Amino acid sequence: MDGVVAGVGGKDNTFAALITRGLVEIRKLGVALGGEKETFYGLSGLGDLIVTCLSEHSRNRKAGILIGQGKTIEETKKEVGMTIESIDNIEVAKSLGDKLNIELPIINTAYDVLYNGLNPKDAFKILMTRQKKEED
Numbered sequence: 001m002d003g004v005v006a007g008v009g010g011k012d013n014t015f016a017a018l019i020t021r022g023l024v025e026i027r028k029l030g031v032a033l034g035g036e037k038e039t040f041y042g043l044s045g046l047g048d049l050i051v052t053c054l055s056e057h058s059r060n061r062k063a064g065i066l067i068g069q070g071k072t073i074e075e076t077k078k079e080v081g082m083t084i085e086s087i088d089n090i091e092v093a094k095s096l097g098d099k100l101n102i103e104l105p106i107i108n109t110a111y112d113v114l115y116n117g118l119n120p121k122d123a124f125k126i127l128m129t130r131q132k133k134e135e136d
Contacts, residue, residue: 003064
């Protein structure tokens with residue numbers, strides 16, 4: 001979602017919030033599937049997430065920016081010209097979250113942008129105005 005948010009004009013504090021909360025979602029899903037919590041705070045977890053979300057060389061970020069600018073999945077895949085893991089795996093992540101009954105608002109919102117026609121600007125608003133509550 002960081003790339004999508006960049007595509008609709010998000011700024012650094014928003015990226016930090018999404019990366020932080022995204023890490024929590026990835027960890028919750030991974031631990032529910034048998035992973036170790038600590039794994040997600042190393043290079044293969046947090047490190048990869050930072051690069052994926054913020055690097056100008058990231059295929060996933062570029063794809064998100066294009067989606068945020070209104071491109072379709074097909075147009076985005078054609079322009080990026082390489083595998084886009086975030087698009088290719090979002091259906092699996094959403095399905096696992098649903099099956100395991102895990103609250104994954106970023107994953108679910110990204111899915112809705114890609115497959116249910118949710119406007120990227122509306123997705124940004126939904127995520128940034130979620131009701132405050134105690135979260136892990």
